Amino acid sequence: MLQKTVFPINRVRVPVKRAKTLDIAKMTELAENILEHGQLTPIRVRADGENFVLIEGLHRLEALKALGEKTVDGYLVHARLH
Structure with missing residues (x-):
């Protein structure tokens, strides 16, 4: 079972391929929702050294960055090696 953890936003790296999928309008709408209700759904990350x-x-991550937040709620997922 995954355990919710708080991660420093500045230690979460976004892969370039994923960053290209950012929809600014969706991010802005989500930021407004987070202001009103807080972060409801945690992000998922995998470990990469100390980051x-x-x-x-x-x-969600970009909305929190835009709001000036320093941390994000998330789950640490253990990547499987193939």
Whole structure:
């Protein structure tokens, strides 16, 4: 079972391929929702040394950055090696 953790936003790296999918309008709408209700859904990250790589939750992460937040709620997912 995944355990919700608080991650420093500045330690979460967004892969270039995923960053290209950012929809500014969707991110802005989500930021407004987060202001009103808080972050409802955690992001998912995997460990990368002392930092983390975003797996899921680009718009939530970017909305929190836009709001000036320093942390994000998320789940640490253990990547499987193939």
